[in-house]
Amino acid sequence: MDGVAVAAETLEWSLPVPSVQELATRRPETVPERYIRDDMENIAAIDPSGCPSLVVPLIDMNKLRNNNDSQQQAVELHKLYSACKDWGVFQLQMKSIKKMREQAKEFFDLPLQEKKRSAQQPGSLEGYGQAFVTSKDQKLEWNDMIFLRTLPAQRRNMSLWPQQPPSFRETLGNYSENMREVAVCLMKFMAKALKVEDEKLSQNFQEGNYEVRMNYYPPCPASERVLGLNPHADISGITLLLECGDMPGLQVLKDGQWVFVEPIHDAIVVNLGQIIEVTSNGIFKAPQHRAVANGLKERLSVVTFCYPSSSANIGPAEPLIKLGTPPLYKTVTNEEYFHYFFNRKFDDPFIDMLKLKP
Ligand SMILES: O=C(O)CCC(=O)C(=O)O
Numbered sequence: 001m002d003g004v005a006v007a008a009e010t011l012e013w014s015l016p017v018p019s020v021q022e023l024a025t026r027r028p029e030t031v032p033e034r035y036i037r038d039d040m041e042n043i044a045a046i047d048p049s050g051c052p053s054l055v056v057p058l059i060d061m062n063k064l065r066n067n068n069d070s071q072q073q074a075v076e077l078h079k080l081y082s083a084c085k086d087w088g089v090f091q092l093q094m095k096s097i098k099k100m101r102e103q104a105k106e107f108f109d110l111p112l113q114e115k116k117r118s119a120q121q122p123g124s125l126e127g128y129g130q131a132f133v134t135s136k137d138q139k140l141e142w143n144d145m146i147f148l149r150t151l152p153a154q155r156r157n158m159s160l161w162p163q164q165p166p167s168f169r170e171t172l173g174n175y176s177e178n179m180r181e182v183a184v185c186l187m188k189f190m191a192k193a194l195k196v197e198d199e200k201l202s203q204n205f206q207e208g209n210y211e212v213r214m215n216y217y218p219p220c221p222a223s224e225r226v227l228g229l230n231p232h233a234d235i236s237g238i239t240l241l242l243e244c245g246d247m248p249g250l251q252v253l254k255d256g257q258w259v260f261v262e263p264i265h266d267a268i269v270v271n272l273g274q275i276i277e278v279t280s281n282g283i284f285k286a287p288q289h290r291a292v293a294n295g296l297k298e299r300l301s302v303v304t305f306c307y308p309s310s311s312a313n314i315g316p317a318e319p320l321i322k323l324g325t326p327p328l329y330k331t332v333t334n335e336e337y338f339h340y341f342f343n344r345k346f347d348d349p350f351i352d353m354l355k356l357k358p
């Protein structure tokens with residue numbers, strides 16, 4: 001059984017709350033109290049434009065793949081290694097994925113009643129609605145989303161896949177396959193960068209589970225006191241994030257400072273998840289990140305969570321341990337991994353529970 005299925009059976013994921021898109025359409029002067037983050041001191045972040053050391057690294061997949069120029073390849077591989085180790089996030093240059101961007105926007109532009117044809121069912125995360133609303137008192141995020149399992153195809157719940165816009169389903173299917181290729185390829189190079197020449201790692205992502213979350217953040221009249229998405233580290237292996245416009249909103253915690261990830265048109269953002277932090281025995285980092293709101297413009301992101309095959313164990317890669325380094329984490333089954341996740345205390349970096357005592 002995979003993680004989300006477990007959750008759907010055991011947790012109230014998504015108590016019904018109003019669509020923030022609908023709230024924003026009425027152009028209110030302020031927002032309801034439940035969105036105001038008196039619990040957060042400072043939602044401001046650093047603008048990285050004047051500070052090159054705070055610009056998220058940019059990796060070129062073509063250079064990584066170019067076997068005709070081994071020098072260039074080695075330089076890019078080293079850049080990848082440093083990005084995964086020092087940041088846990090980087091931008092990956094690739095042809096822009098225009099169609100998915102357009103279709104995501106068209107979906108959220110539909111009337112509410114049409115979007116609600118894909119509405120989440122009680123107690124389940126999958127579908128159109130909000131995520132992780134588990135109590136009537138908790139602060140709410142300025143975000144509407146649609147969450148769908150995409151690969152392998154037999155995990156799809158087609159009753160929740162939007163039928164509008166007309167080519168949404170086909171575009172999302174193709175896009176997911178495209179993202180699986182990217183994930184598999186990245187895993188090959190990440191294994192190489194770790195000097196773990198192990199085909200199993202990328203193979204596990206070839207046979208892995210893929211889920212897509214499309215996030216919609218409308219303009220917000222109280223953006224400096226509201227959060228689009230709470231700080232978190234992803235529980236995936238890796239996460240591939242497509243920005244649908246040029247409005248910044250994603251921030252990553254780097255050396256104690258929140259830094260904007262500036263959207264680049266011909267790139268996707270790669271965020272390492274906690275499975276890779278464990279697999280790399282703590283060498284690579286799953287960064288804390290969050291999304292802020294803004295008062296000017298809507299923002300959309302299409303986020304693909306890439307998980308290894310459910311039959312693969314989660315633990316430090318064996319070749320790393322064989323090189324003589326003690327394992328920092330215990331090895332668990334996929335089911336155990338999600339069990340730890342669902343039984344964490346809310347704000348815990350939950351992989352700490354997998355840490356072995358020195
Ligand atoms: O929309 C964003 O920029 C962040 C999305 C994200 O972190 C997530 O969906 O896990």
Ligand SMILES: [Fe+2]
Binds near residue numbers: 233289
């Ligand atoms: Fe995330």
